[in-house]
Amino acid sequence: MEDREKEYCIKVGSIIRKLRKKVVGKSLCIFAYENDIARSTLSRLERGEAEWGIVTLTKVAGGFECKLSELIKMIEDELGENFKLIDE
Numbered sequence: 001m002e003d004r005e006k007e008y009c010i011k012v013g014s015i016i017r018k019l020r021k022k023v024v025g026k027s028l029c030i031f032a033y034e035n036d037i038a039r040s041t042l043s044r045l046e047r048g049e050a051e052w053g054i055v056t057l058t059k060v061a062g063g064f065e066c067k068l069s070e071l072i073k074m075i076e077d078e079l080g081e082n083f084k085l086i087d088e
Contacts, residue, residue, distance in 0.1 A: 019064065028043060
């Protein structure tokens, strides 16, 4: 994983962790169990040590009781307009 991709994964993971605590107020273990995500996988993803897959993001969105598109919008809002994954 390149540096910028790593930075992106760390930021997205941090946002997901923050939303998990704020939106549903559940521990990582409970949230993972209730949404059929391996605890270790969710932990690695929240720490930015792995890339998010579409299936896992969809499960996370379900845990937040929203659509995947709504979750992506929340992530984009938290990242801000200045964050770019690719140089222009």
